[in-house]
Amino acid sequence: MALNQRYTRADHISFPAPRALKSGDPVRIGQFAGVVHTDAARDEMVTLWLDGSYILTVNGTVTVGQQINLTSTGMLSSTVGNGEPFGVALTPAGPGNSPVEVAPYGKVPR
Template sequence: MATNILFEQGDQLDVVCSAPATPESGQPVLVGQLPGVALTDERADGKTTVKFNGVAELDVKGETTTNAAVSAGDILYYDSGVINRDSTNGVRFGYALAPVNSGATNKIPVKIGY
């Protein structure tokens, strides 16, 4: 049995998020380049409980640097608080599990992480 495991529930941790500035429960967040979803609002100590894997229903915008539809299975990126297909400006966030029309923003299931 491995003795170097620090957290049994390592997919859910209290951390300081780098984006957004003040996370709220349910929002997509980043801890550096690590994507997750806030389970709590940011507390007075600056930490937020974040889920780092699984599937969450999130708003996804059908765009890259221009409007472009999202298909199930597309890689998604966190780009200034928006989840979309913009790999130029965004940080890799996860995978779309449903489509979004070009230019539209829809709440769809998103596989968090890689």
Template sequence: MAKNQKYPENKHIALTADKDYKSGQPVAIGAYRGVALIDAAEGDRVTVWLDGSWEIDVAGALTEGQVVYLTGSNGLTATANANAWGVSNQAKATGTGPAEVAPFGMIPPTPASAG
């Protein structure tokens, strides 16, 4: 039997930063996808919020419900790559600018979980 529950709703979690993060940046550590709530250097603990929606700059045009992807510089892009991060809650014209996006949290999409 499980005891001592730590994160009853798992909306945020402290993880070991795999690189440097600034507060408000998208985070992808293992299967977790979220937003850094604090600045953290690589190796430090970083609090990652896994739930909700955030206004974050995204490169490229978006449609509602479109998957957004993490870039190598901790940014978001509409251009598909292997690092799916979340979904856009709004349409946005081309260029880089703010969009309301929601992280996949602790369950990123995979072919096995689709449908």
């Protein structure tokens, strides 16, 4: 094992919070998309979970396998072109703001 290794799988990593965040918030920090583990104030270290699936509120009609986007206001949307890629829907939902099981993309390549 390399002595300089920090994370074995890098599925739960820590970053300075870009703004005040609450546990369960979806967030993108650079090229990472995940869900906040614990509350954090801006610039505090926050752990972002990049793996798993979460019940999150998504705006719009959702189909299984559909890309879910994170808007600039921190809300999730099923509308194409509305925000940056965040994850994929694992359950469907009707129009409006609905609970949807979402798997975050984790490490998002550009």
